[in-house]
Amino acid sequence: MFRIIKKKELNPTVTLMEVEAPLIAKKAQPGQFVILRTDEGGERIPLTIADYNREQGTVTIIYQIVGATTRILNSMSVGDCLQDFVGPLGRPTVTEGKKKVAVVGGGVGCAIAYPVVKKFHEQGTKVHAIIGFRSNELVILEEEFRSNSSKLVLMSDDGSCGEKGLVTDALKKLIESGEQYDEVITIGPLIMMKYVSMLTKQYGIKTVASMNPIMIDGTGMCGGCRLSVGGKTQFACVDGPEFNGHEIDFDEAIARSDMYKEFEQKKQDEACKLYQKEVS
Amino acid sequence: MANTSMVKNEMPAQEAEIRNKNFLEVALGYTKEQAIDEAKRCLQCKNKLCINGCPVQIDIPLFIQFVADGDFEAAYQVIARASSLPAVCGRVCPQEIQCEAKCVRGIKGEPVAIGRLERFVADYHITHGAEKQIKPISNDKKVAVIGSGPSGLACAGDLAKKGYSVTIFEALHLAGGVLVYGIPEFRLPKAIVQKEINSLKELGVDIQTNMVIGKTISIDELLNEYGYEAVFIGSGAGLPRFMNIKGENLKGVYSANEFLTRINLMKAYEESGATPIQKGSKVAVVGGGNVAMDAARCAKRLGSEVTIIYRRTEKELPARLEEIEHAKEEGIKFKFLTNPLEIVGDEKGWVKGISCQQMILGEADSSGRQKPIPIEGSNFSIEADCIIMSIGTSPNPLIKDTTEGLATQKWGGIIADERTGLTSRKAVYAGGDAVTGAATVILAMGAGKNAATAIDEYIMGSREG
Ligand SMILES: Cc1cc2nc3c(=O)[nH]c(=O)nc-3n(C[C@H](O)[C@H](O)[C@H](O)COP(=O)(O)OP(=O)(O)OC[C@H]3O[C@@H](n4cnc5c(N)ncnc54)[C@H](O)[C@@H]3O)c2cc1C
Ligand SMILES: Cc1cc2nc3c(=O)[nH]c(=O)nc-3n(C[C@H](O)[C@H](O)[C@H](O)COP(=O)(O)OP(=O)(O)OC[C@H]3O[C@@H](n4cnc5c(N)ncnc54)[C@H](O)[C@@H]3O)c2cc1C
Ligand code: SF4
Ligand code: SF4
Ligand code: FES
Numbered sequence: 001m002f003r004i005i006k007k008k009e010l011n012p013t014v015t016l017m018e019v020e021a022p023l024i025a026k027k028a029q030p031g032q033f034v035i036l037r038t039d040e041g042g043e044r045i046p047l048t049i050a051d052y053n054r055e056q057g058t059v060t061i062i063y064q065i066v067g068a069t070t071r072i073l074n075s076m077s078v079g080d081c082l083q084d085f086v087g088p089l090g091r092p093t094v095t096e097g098k099k100k101v102a103v104v105g106g107g108v109g110c111a112i113a114y115p116v117v118k119k120f121h122e123q124g125t126k127v128h129a130i131i132g133f134r135s136n137e138l139v140i141l142e143e144e145f146r147s148n149s150s151k152l153v154l155m156s157d158d159g160s161c162g163e164k165g166l167v168t169d170a171l172k173k174l175i176e177s178g179e180q181y182d183e184v185i186t187i188g189p190l191i192m193m194k195y196v197s198m199l200t201k202q203y204g205i206k207t208v209a210s211m212n213p214i215m216i217d218g219t220g221m222c223g224g225c226r227l228s229v230g231g232k233t234q235f236a237c238v239d240g241p242e243f244n245g246h247e248i249d250f251d252e253a254i255a256r257s258d259m260y261k262e263f264e265q266k267k268q269d270e271a272c273k274l275y276q277k278e279v280s
Numbered sequence: 281m282a283n284t285s286m287v288k289n290e291m292p293a294q295e296a297e298i299r300n301k302n303f304l305e306v307a308l309g310y311t312k313e314q315a316i317d318e319a320k321r322c323l324q325c326k327n328k329l330c331i332n333g334c335p336v337q338i339d340i341p342l343f344i345q346f347v348a349d350g351d352f353e354a355a356y357q358v359i360a361r362a363s364s365l366p367a368v369c370g371r372v373c374p375q376e377i378q379c380e381a382k383c384v385r386g387i388k389g390e391p392v393a394i395g396r397l398e399r400f401v402a403d404y405h406i407t408h409g410a411e412k413q414i415k416p417i418s419n420d421k422k423v424a425v426i427g428s429g430p431s432g433l434a435c436a437g438d439l440a441k442k443g444y445s446v447t448i449f450e451a452l453h454l455a456g457g458v459l460v461y462g463i464p465e466f467r468l469p470k471a472i473v474q475k476e477i478n479s480l481k482e483l484g485v486d487i488q489t490n491m492v493i494g495k496t497i498s499i500d501e502l503l504n505e506y507g508y509e510a511v512f513i514g515s516g517a518g519l520p521r522f523m524n525i526k527g528e529n530l531k532g533v534y535s536a537n538e539f540l541t542r543i544n545l546m547k548a549y550e551e552s553g554a555t556p557i558q559k560g561s562k563v564a565v566v567g568g569g570n571v572a573m574d575a576a577r578c579a580k581r582l583g584s585e586v587t588i589i590y591r592r593t594e595k596e597l598p599a600r601l602e603e604i605e606h607a608k609e610e611g612i613k614f615k616f617l618t619n620p621l622e623i624v625g626d627e628k629g630w631v632k633g634i635s636c637q638q639m640i641l642g643e644a645d646s647s648g649r650q651k652p653i654p655i656e657g658s659n660f661s662i663e664a665d666c667i668i669m670s671i672g673t674s675p676n677p678l679i680k681d682t683t684e685g686l687a688t689q690k691w692g693g694i695i696a697d698e699r700t701g702l703t704s705r706k707a708v709y710a711g712g713d714a715v716t717g718a719a720t721v722i723l724a725m726g727a728g729k730n731a732a733t734a735i736d737e738y739i740m741g742s743r744e745g
Contacts, residue, residue, distance in 0.1 A: 011369030013545070023491075024496065027496065037453060041552070044546070045451075045553070052355070053483045068554065069554065084453040084489070084490050085490065086451070086490040086491070087495065087496065088495060088496070161336070174541070190597065197399050216538065216546065216555070217452065217541065219452075219518075219676065220537035220676050220678060221461075221518040221520070221521045221537055222535060222537050222541050223522070223534075223537065223538055224538045228529055233522060233524070238677075238678065249529075252529055255530075255628070256529065256531055258531075259532075259558070260556040267556075276442075
């Protein structure tokens with residue numbers, strides 16, 4: 001069973017969990033993800049493998065509470081078991097052959113960016129981390145990023161921490177100041193990755209974006225996770241989740257991501273009620 | 281007394297206007313009396329042509345004789361010698377092109393309803409005879425089976441009966457393959473699939489769900505680190521194809537696999553279901569196979585108006601006859617000789633229609649089927665707020681990509697010996713849709729059984745692996 005052995009709130013909406021899953025821990029690579037179900041009858045949702053411990057056989061996930069399933073997940077405690085936990089899925093991040101990279105993370109996307117940054121740092125690649133949050137109380141993993149990168153730029157929308165502004169502002173500044181990156185890796189909200197990709201295109205810097213479309217099986221069986229990349233249809237769960245940012249049709253991806261908005265709202269309201277009942 | 285009726289005994293079914301609003305089983309099965317009466321239509325022919333029509337060679341006249349005599353359990357034992365999934369195949373086999381196509385009674389009038397009788401016998405066994413399976417004595421040899429569809433279940437069952445320790449590795453959270461995620465409840469109740477799986481467990485088969493072979497564990501690891509002496513690949517043909525026309529990624533466009541998975545595996549049709557599904561008011565299904573019929577009939581049950589778009593004529597529809605008839609009775613419309621050109625969306629990225637072209641049938645191609653050719657200037661559009669692409673699937677490349685030396689066809693099918701299922705890799709066998717491309721339950725089951733025999737001979741040393 002997939003027992004939760006650690007749970008830590010990183011900020012009011014983002015939580016870290018360590019889950020017992022020895023087979024997945026043995027194989028996991030940065031950039032890969034798992035699909036989980038909290039309970040029988042639950043929805044299958046994908047979450048990135050934020051970290052893993054091969055010896056202890058554990059996998060770390062970091063999730064933002066955005067809807068019904070993440071809310072139910074967050075109502076579980078240490079010692080509880082997840083119904084299903086499958087992975088590692090997707091292709092790992094290609095980290096070889098680069099001298100210097102910039103990793104641009106936004107919001108909970110930083111949880112996904114962190115293992116990538118760490119891997120680069122460990123293998124001796126120079127890595128600049130640019131991480132952005134709406135405001136100070138939403139900052140996650142700042143220390144981890146600092147100790148695993150040769151430069152950390154923290155940005156906030158409201159200036160309550162780091163510099164005020166967007167991650168694209170920081171990236172542009174670094175590039176303009178003469179930093180030469182072999183590659184930019186961007187992970188975060190679709191709209192942010194779209195603008196990062198537009199920016200790096202101007203400078204001709206290869207860019208990889210980590211996509212997070214709606215998924216079900218995660219094995220290439222349903223096609224629900226499809227995206228247009230360079231005019232071709234790709235399945236994010238098996239061909240990705242990382243793709244060439246200059247070729248992704250972000251507008252289509254953004255449109256597809258709100259396909260179930262109404263349904264999700266209804267389920268979230270139900271989960272809220274249920275959760276409140278349990279608490280009171 | 282022989283029954284000389286020219287027509288089959290009708291099988292009781294839910295009324296069309298009632299069943300098209302629920303997910304309960306459509307066909308209700310024969311009563312004892314109906315079964316015996318139908319069995320008496322069999323002439324017990326000497327040359328038993330019907331058997332040649334059955335891919336697994338069930339001794340059809342013999343089991344039917346037992347039914348006529350009212351010894352249903354004996355009938356079951358006859359079927360069980362050749363088939364591991366009679367309750368399933370009796371329901372979903374395309375009988376009209378297999379056993380029943382060869383039946384002598386079909387020359388004048390309707391053939392004997394072999395499929396319905398098989399279903400009756402299997403259901404009778406489940407409700408009356410189902411004694412617990414006895415776990416055979418173990419021979420301490422381990423075999424791994426990848427995938428829990430009909431091929432994997434059949435292979436695992438036969439090996440377990442021979443004493444092997446069999447582990448089935450299934451990528452999804454539930455075992456059954458297409459039988460649980462594809463074919464809907466109203467055609468194949470999931471309780472029946474569950475019974476088959478439970479009886480495998482009683483035989484000692486270990487079923488490990490949430491295991492994506494090639495990701496969680498590789499085939500080489502199964503053989504070299506986990507101590508399995510042979511591996512059977514029954515991973516199916518689950519990769520959906522699209523037409524690569526404009527608009528296919530609009531919101532509201534599904535592959536049939538996604539639509540059916542949401543409904544069957546994730547129970548999206550239930551009010552309490554946690555997984556969403558788009559309930560279109562006007563749904564267009566592109567394709568004409570069993571999968572298209574299932575998708576269309578599911579959409580109908582979710583309250584939609586449904587049209588099936590198919591580029592040839594009714595005569596060429598590849599779906600089972602019974603499904604086509606049921607679909608029509610349930611109020612599903614068909615647009616034949618129609619080929620989609622482009623899917624049209626609104627400014628918010630939602631599908632609003634599909635523009636099509638009228639076709640006519642031209643000359644026969646290499647497969648012997650008449651090729652549809654477009655009629656110039658015949659474009660027209662069909663309004664739809666949900667479109668389900670059901671134009672076929674191919675084997676998932678995941679296993680091929682992660683198993684060195686496993687030879688595959690250009691289109692992705694694993695190359696395997698027709699009789700034994702042996703692949704280009706030692707000790708690795710394959711069968712079912714993963715080898716043939718999308719086919720049928722009975723063929724997949726047969727391939728699983730054949731591979732079980734070959735694996736046994738290989739491990740016991742009487743055959744090269
Ligand atoms: C490869 C991948 C990696 C991801 N990694 C992380 C991560 O590390 N941390 C994290 O917080 N989130 C991650 N996500 C997003 C996460 O899967 C969704 O936030 C989660 O599914 C929301 O479920 P919900 O029921 O709580 O919310 P809902 O109310 O159902 O949905 C809220 C949002 O999540 C998206 N979503 C809903 N269902 C799915 C689904 N089955 N698959 C994907 N997206 C969905 C919706 O488009 C919507 O925008 C990842 C997504 C993908 C595809
Ligand atoms: C909607 C629909 C309706 C159909 N109707 C009929 C019908 O009426 N009559 C009929 O005869 N046939 C029908 N078929 C076809 C029939 O279901 C298939 O031919 C049959 O199920 C094939 O069996 P299989 O064992 O080869 O594979 P599948 O049933 O496809 O099972 C393969 C299993 O392997 C698993 N798997 C795949 N990759 C991996 C991996 N890497 N690791 C672990 N597990 C993996 C999958 O999750 C799946 O559970 C229908 C098919 C569909 C989709
Ligand atoms: S298994 Fe299929 S083909 Fe064989 S007798 Fe039964 S219904 Fe006919
Ligand atoms: S061919 Fe028809 S009538 Fe003859 S034995 Fe077979 S089922 Fe009976
Ligand atoms: S999630 Fe189903 S194909 Fe990617």
